[in-house]
Amino acid sequence: MIRRLLTAFTASVAFATSAGAAPPSAAAPATDAPSVKDASKFDPRRPVAEELRTHVPDGFTVAAVGDLIISRPLSQYAATLPAFKAVLDLLKPMMAVYGNMETAIFDVRSFHGSPYSWDGDWTNAAVPAVARDLRGMGFSIVSRANNHALDWGLEGMHETSRWLDDAGVVHAGVGENRGLARAPQYLESSGGRVALVSLASTFRPTTDALPSQGAAPGRAGVSALHVTTTIELPAAAMKSLAELNCTLYRKDCSGHPTELTLFDRKFREAQRFSYEHAMDAEDLAEINRSIRAARQNADFVIVSIHAHECSIGCDEDDTPRGAAHFLKALAHGAIDAGADMFVVTGNHNLGPIEIYRSPIRGPRPIFYGLGNFFWSDVQELLGHDLFQGNRTLLEQAWANSAQATEYDLTAPLNQAAFAHTFTFESVVAECHFDGNQLSRVVLHPIEEGYGSRLLLSGIPRLVTNEAQATAIIGQVIEQTARMGLPALNIGYAKSAAVIRP
Numbered sequence: 001m002i003r004r005l006l007t008a009f010t011a012s013v014a015f016a017t018s019a020g021a022a023p024p025s026a027a028a029p030a031t032d033a034p035s036v037k038d039a040s041k042f043d044p045r046r047p048v049a050e051e052l053r054t055h056v057p058d059g060f061t062v063a064a065v066g067d068l069i070i071s072r073p074l075s076q077y078a079a080t081l082p083a084f085k086a087v088l089d090l091l092k093p094m095m096a097v098y099g100n101m102e103t104a105i106f107d108v109r110s111f112h113g114s115p116y117s118w119d120g121d122w123t124n125a126a127v128p129a130v131a132r133d134l135r136g137m138g139f140s141i142v143s144r145a146n147n148h149a150l151d152w153g154l155e156g157m158h159e160t161s162r163w164l165d166d167a168g169v170v171h172a173g174v175g176e177n178r179g180l181a182r183a184p185q186y187l188e189s190s191g192g193r194v195a196l197v198s199l200a201s202t203f204r205p206t207t208d209a210l211p212s213q214g215a216a217p218g219r220a221g222v223s224a225l226h227v228t229t230t231i232e233l234p235a236a237a238m239k240s241l242a243e244l245n246c247t248l249y250r251k252d253c254s255g256h257p258t259e260l261t262l263f264d265r266k267f268r269e270a271q272r273f274s275y276e277h278a279m280d281a282e283d284l285a286e287i288n289r290s291i292r293a294a295r296q297n298a299d300f301v302i303v304s305i306h307a308h309e310c311s312i313g314c315d316e317d318d319t320p321r322g323a324a325h326f327l328k329a330l331a332h333g334a335i336d337a338g339a340d341m342f343v344v345t346g347n348h349n350l351g352p353i354e355i356y357r358s359p360i361r362g363p364r365p366i367f368y369g370l371g372n373f374f375w376s377d378v379q380e381l382l383g384h385d386l387f388q389g390n391r392t393l394l395e396q397a398w399a400n401s402a403q404a405t406e407y408d409l410t411a412p413l414n415q416a417a418f419a420h421t422f423t424f425e426s427v428v429a430e431c432h433f434d435g436n437q438l439s440r441v442v443l444h445p446i447e448e449g450y451g452s453r454l455l456l457s458g459i460p461r462l463v464t465n466e467a468q469a470t471a472i473i474g475q476v477i478e479q480t481a482r483m484g485l486p487a488l489n490i491g492y493a494k495s496a497a498v499i500r501p
Contacts, residue, residue, distance in 0.1 A: 032285060033292055033337060052292075053436065054340055054361070055299040060191045060433040062300065063094040066345050066370035066426055067102045068142065071126045071378050073133035074459055083461030090428055090444055090462070091138030095191035098302055099373055100345040101142040101171060104149075104156035105131055105163040108381060113155025115383030118204045120390070122410070123151040125381040131167035141187045143198035145173030145222040146306035146346070150207040154220055173198025173304075174209070177218035181209035182286055184294035184301075192299030197290050197339075199223040201277075202308040202346055225287060227277040227309060227326060232270035241267055274311045277326040284330075288337045295338025300433075303339040305330065306346045313482065320349035320422050320475060322482055323368040331366045332356055341431060342366045349422045350472070352480040353429075353488060355438070355501045363438045363501035368483065371426035375448050375458035377414065382406045407454060424450035425472050426460070441499040445472035462495075469495035 042048055078085035091097050103124035106113070115123040134142075142164070150157055157174055164171045173196075175181035187194040200222050208224035233241070238257065245262050246253035252260050258269040268276075294301045305327070313322035323344060331342040335358045344351060344367060351369020358364055387394070390409060394401035397412040430442040445463040449456050463469045470492070480488060491498050 032288065051296045052338060054301075054433070056192050056433050056436060058434045060300065061094050062096040062098065062194070062302070062341065062431050062433075063091055063138075064098045064302075064341065064343050064367060064370060064429045064431070065373035066100060067348065067372045068099045068134070068139070068374050069102050069124060069372060069376050069458070070130055070134070070374040071103065071124070071376045071380070073127075073129045074374070075133050075137050077456070077459055081456075081459065081461060083464070084459050086462035086464075087428065087444075087446055087460045088137050090430065094138060094430070095189045096140050096187055096194045096300070096302075097138045098141050098143070098196070098304070098343065099134075099139055100146060100304065100306060100343075101144055101160070101164070102146050102148045102306075102345075103130075103376075104152040104160050106152065106156055106159035111152075111155065111159065113153045113159070115381070115385075116151060116153055116204075117383050117386045117389075120386065121147070122379055122413075123381065123383050123386070124148045124379065125152065125156075128163050131163040131169060135167045135169050139169060140189065141170040141172075141185075141194060141196050141302070143173050143196065143304040143306065143343075143345070144171050145181070145198040145200035145203070145224070145304075147200065147202050147204050147207075147308070149174055149200075149222045150204065157220065170196065171198075172196040173200070173223050174221065175223075176209075176220045178209040178211045178221075178223070178286075179218075181221060181223040182290045184290055184297070186298060193297070195294035195298035195301045197223075197287070197294050197301070197303045197334075198306075199225050199287055199304070200306040201225045201227050202306055223287075223290075225283045225305065225330075226280040228266070228280075229309070230266040230268050230276050230278070232268050232272070232274045232276055234272060235269055237273070238267065238269045275309070275314055275324070276311065277309055277324055279326055279330065284333075288333060291334055291337040291339055300341075301339045302341050302343065303331075303334045304343040304345065307344055308346045310347065318420060320351075320479065321347045322479060323347070323351045325483075327368055328354075328366075328483075328485075331368075332358070335364045335366070336360050340364055340433075343370060344368045345370060348372055348418065349420075350426060350475045350479065352483045352485050353441070353443075353476055353499065354480070354485045355441075355488070355499065357501070365429070365431055365438060365441050365499075367429055369479070370429060372423065372448065372458075373426060373428075373446075373460055375424060377407065377410055377454055377457055379410060380406055382409065421450055422475060424448040424458075425475070427472065427476070428460075438501050440501075442493075443473060443476070443497040443499065445469040445495060445497075447472070464495050466492075466495050469497075473497045 172185035209221035210219035242252040309324035428444040
């Protein structure tokens with residue numbers, strides 16, 4: 001009960017104090033990249049600096065989308081949904097197409113694993129044919145580090161790898177130990193060798209991969225970036241929390257503390273309400289090393305993170321969630337270390353976009369939230385614990401709840417969390433490079449059939465109505481301003497938006 005009151009308290013403070021507040025700036029962390037100490041130790045005909053450059057042909061194009069929550073083949077609908085076919089036609093000429101694979105792939109008839117709904121979330125599952133269907137639609141490289149990577153245990157993780165490998169889809173972000181999970185993976189494309197480094201700051205307990213420690217072996221799982229969260233509050237709110245801490249635990253009873261811990265949550269006094277996150281230094285050093293390795297072994301480098309974390313606009317119902325401030329420092333550091341494109345997934349809505357002018361590498365795109373590309377509500381494999389944990393909800397929603405199917409449970413769960421038009425709106429981000437530098441980013445607005453019947457909902461359609469397209473791009477512009485990022489140099493070509501550095 002007390003924890004619920006605390007959550008309600010912080011939410012009310014968020015609503016009262018976040019409007020119009022400018023987020024703090026975040027400096028890029030040092031990449032700690034090695035520098036040449038003795039030039040005589042290197043072949044002058046093979047300069048080290050040359051290995052850290054981008055090498056792609058003029059006209060190199062790569063497309064990025066958000067979460068791929070897909071449970072069955074969908075490409076067949078292109079024959080009856082022209083707007084979906086139009087989306088797939090955008091992907092075909094790309095030299096690389098990236099998305100975040102947020103589902104396990106396996107054949108339940110021969111599967112020996114089990115569902116694990118640690119936190120009452122869906123256990124996403126897809127049939128094996130999905131892997132080849134994604135490849136046929138143009139997806140060539142996907143991230144796997146996310147909070148759904150081990151929905152079906154290690155068996156599900158292994159089966160997903162097997163089916164993606166069989167389909168020829170490159171994937172990164174999971175592995176049998178932390179070194180393998182951190183390691184870049186490579187796509188041999190017509191425009192050059194493309195690397196992907198995938199990590200997650202949002203993941204479920206014990207799903208983060210570990211290295212060996214002494215005689216203790218490592219652990220399979222996702223490439224994790226651990227973050228420590230501190231809730232920043234104005235002075236009046238901090239005083240109220242101190243009084244509560246004093247009443248309950250006889251702590252912070254004298255004076256006015258600027259920092260305190262209550263119910264295992266850290267609080268700090270600040271000018272306005274926000275959630276701030278500190279990145280683990282060991283994780284960050286390993287991640288930047290993986291990015292440098294990717295840079296040395298590829299022509300083009302993509303870095304992606306799955307992050308539900310948020311700093312402002314986090315507790316307001318019916319509005320898109322903002323991005324976390326730490327992502328700016330992470331993304332800038334990643335680009336300085338060698339990334340050519342940085343992508344954030346996880347918040348299920350569009351986020352800010354930044355063209356970061358790296359002092360080392362020039363302008364590079366950062367997408368702080370690409371929403372959803374596929375959003376499948378067809379989930380036929382949900383564990384019993386999800387039904388058991390939502391028994392009250394089922395009884396409230398259905399007259400004969402004992403007969404409820406998987407979608408009969410999904411429907412009221414979605415109503416509670418995802419009954420928003422913006423959940424079903426996103427973009428295909430098409431990046432063009434000339435002279436090894438970003439020349440433009442083209443945003444193609446899409447919508448996913450919000451309100452369509454179950455089998456057709458969650459399939460992306462290209463938006464051609466200019467008013468609707470402008471509204472979708474407006475979400476990006478609004479979020480970019482809210483995060484305090486530079487205004488985008490943006491123009492329009494029919495329903496698409498063009499960002500130039």
